[in-house]
Amino acid sequence: MVDVQNRNDERNIPLQKVGIKNLKYPIQVLDKVRKTQSTVATVNMYVNLPHHYKGTHMSRFIEVFDRHRANILMPEFLVMLRDVRIALEAERSFCELEFPYFIEKKAPVSGQPSMMEYTCRYIGEESEQDRQFFVGIDVPVGTVCPCSKEISARGAHNQRGTVRVTVQYDSFFWIEDVIETIESAASSGLYSLLKREDEKFVTEHAYDNPVFVEDVVRNVCVKLETENEFPWFSVEAENNESIHNHDAFAYVERGRRPNRTLFDASAL
Amino acid sequence: MVDVQNRNDERNIPLQKVGIKNLKYPIQVLDKVRKTQSTVATVNMYVNLPHHYKGTHMSRFIEVFDRHRANILMPEFLVMLRDVRIALEAERSFCELEFPYFIEKKAPVSGQPSMMEYTCRYIGEESEQDRQFFVGIDVPVGTVCPCSKEISARGAHNQRGTVRVTVQYDSFFWIEDVIETIESAASSGLYSLLKREDEKFVTEHAYDNPVFVEDVVRNVCVKLETENEFPWFSVEAENNESIHNHDAFAYVERGRRPNRTLFDASAL
């Protein structure tokens, strides 16, 4: 059967990325407590395409990913990226993986356990010369506004927000530890299950620890720099303000900017 | 050219709804202050299909809607529904219309103006025998938790939430008035622009008026029943809890249940 994709292309335009997007697939990841965790990933996989090829072979992305899906550990992720590059006969491969990650969390006073969801991302690119691997974690938090607390005779507006940390992977670390770092940098962490005594504790603890969205990213920043040795990381916080219908936002990055190919263009 | 849709269908299965969904279209609606307001609608339009027809003529929905788009007032909506029914040679027509609606709102103390967005919906069905028309309004609000306030030595968790009111249209009313009713039923309304003196006011006012999600729907309920004469209405409130990563929800409906054809099946 003819291979249209393999045909020669005359336009002389190499493509930086060609591949598949929004594939939903079941995966198994590492779990600090339960060894492994079954979850569901949304997957994007690309390779570069030299100017002389008309198209790529999309089915190979699935073949390779399916072989690795039961074992998506951080180190294995780079092996998968290499296999993708080789299977597609490309110079460079890319993958973005997003999945919900669940941790059993105990209520602060009653100690009652429940499952809490966090969103994680693995983002990487690989070539024979270099590789880059980033791990992203979204953590929902509660924030009490310091300004509102100080200028008001009583009360203080507070809200749910999300802190997104993205670190450049260097050596193995536990997602659980970074989540703990982030929750301690906000006014309070969130819980699926709180009894009345827990609600009292969380309310008072949050009120005693007011933070602007700017404080949250700075607090996370200080902790990550002292407790870890990531070559680069970024922290962004988004507050779903309870007095506005829009969100407050802060962003900071630290370390040597990674040279992720094209990494910026996709930002637009 | 052959008309495949007009062909006879042997399966003897009449369809309750056939039409188009997720059409984005520019419209003009009535504005209490500025006479008219230009906005962008997401449109669903259906008709029933007798068992002997193979298909409907989708393009006619657009033709009819395009004629009415510059003048989507509440009364005109039913005229449009009738035109759809006639153009499609059907017994019954349906339309769901959703659009952002903007109101200029002044900050409570500084009086500074800014635009605030509310989501509105027109939902209706029409036949020669009967017609039903519902207007839906989503209003973002702030809520302070009464339990958290009472059991805590200081502070009280509060959050952004949304109140959705759906009323059965009987005689003309202003969306602006229902929005005011809803905002006064929560701990506080929201604003796009607040100066420090406004933030102090909103914080203290909200703290002095704590409401459960249950209280919000009941407060709206009492006000709507005393101030209006809707044959039927429903009120639902959803709080994006600042201590949980899930939402709190309450729903109430009052009045004689409208007999909207199929109206329930779509609920699932």
Add this chain to the structure above:
Amino acid sequence: MVDVQNRNDERNIPLQKVGIKNLKYPIQVLDKVRKTQSTVATVNMYVNLPHHYKGTHMSRFIEVFDRHRANILMPEFLVMLRDVRIALEAERSFCELEFPYFIEKKAPVSGQPSMMEYTCRYIGEESEQDRQFFVGIDVPVGTVCPCSKEISARGAHNQRGTVRVTVQYDSFFWIEDVIETIESAASSGLYSLLKREDEKFVTEHAYDNPVFVEDVVRNVCVKLETENEFPWFSVEAENNESIHNHDAFAYVERGRRPNRTLFDASAL
């Protein structure tokens, strides 16, 4: 500690639904091939609230669900609903559960396996007097337009679409069987992995079986009525037209309309 929720409410307004929404939780469901399947659910749970109670106790919903999460079989779902009702001391309980469900699917010619995602829903309500349980399944399909095929000298526009079937649960059935019924009612089912020989087969098979969105729901309807004995079911199809930027839609329901409390009001 005071129990604010238990206080008396004077407004004399009973609420049809009070509870939690958008809880993300890991669950285990039944799998025809692999016995059980681990997946991630989005959960809504409600109970009615008598007029004399000020509020409900939200944490109990999580306590009950957490006990059942490892064993969400169809029969168990009603047991969970009863436990919720009892734990909340209510007359009526509701639950809506949505989760991705994965099936290993073989390509039609090469036989190559890959995982395919389908979205499932469990929807139910329970009281001492009655119970209603519905199972919903979303199946992505391909549809070739019969009109376009017939009026065009060559080609025919086709597109991805989604068929949503909701059945009233009566006796146990396999989700896998309903999915097969739905895929055979469209021009073609979809696959995560297709080699060139598979793509040729799927293209020709779909071209030989053109269907309007109206045909899809009627085909599913005929099959469900002959192969099953659901007291009631609905079928809706949505085509992401490849010639329009909006979708084509068809809806049909059959059987005795279930008397799901409030089931319609939520439709708006």
Add this chain to the structure above:
Amino acid sequence: MVDVQNRNDERNIPLQKVGIKNLKYPIQVLDKVRKTQSTVATVNMYVNLPHHYKGTHMSRFIEVFDRHRANILMPEFLVMLRDVRIALEAERSFCELEFPYFIEKKAPVSGQPSMMEYTCRYIGEESEQDRQFFVGIDVPVGTVCPCSKEISARGAHNQRGTVRVTVQYDSFFWIEDVIETIESAASSGLYSLLKREDEKFVTEHAYDNPVFVEDVVRNVCVKLETENEFPWFSVEAENNESIHNHDAFAYVERGRRPNRTLFDASAL
């Protein structure tokens, strides 16, 4: 009243971005045919925050944007960015603006007019030393698969897709012209309203012009380089494959990579 935000911060961590996100606001933009067009924008605005400031003054973003909202032309956008920077006493300001843009489009044969929606984005940053301004346009298109057409005895799978072009603004251009360029690079453009004779034309025209997602971005690339003089631009195409439940993707960028501060970090 105390100004908490103005307080000194000891952590010595400058923030690259602080501001507001997801503000919905009514705006007026330039329209090639009708002079101006009223639409609805989603707005993100940021400034950098020197290490010695504790927080920024969020309300000023709204004050400045509200003054410019009636006149969001490309040149005015940079003026707005400068005003934001000055109002916030910052060195650098950022803005991302997204809005639906409507064009009246005539069906190819019948000539019947209807409104077609396109998504546009303005993205920029400004400082005393430099400014960067990017315009993004999303265009929905139809694509027929060349491989499927060639290997199949009859038919060819085709689908709806989206082409996103982002150009670095240098001198004024009409969005309408770039949209035309993009639609002519795919198998076919899309329409809100098509009569049967139009459907025949679009089906045959698309079948005669099959393109891979790779071809689409290369075709757009060639046209943009010959017809315009953008210092830099990127083109990405996403096909909602009608044989898969995931999308096919291709990305290319050309020209001198703009040095947009942090522009990459946000990519993750």
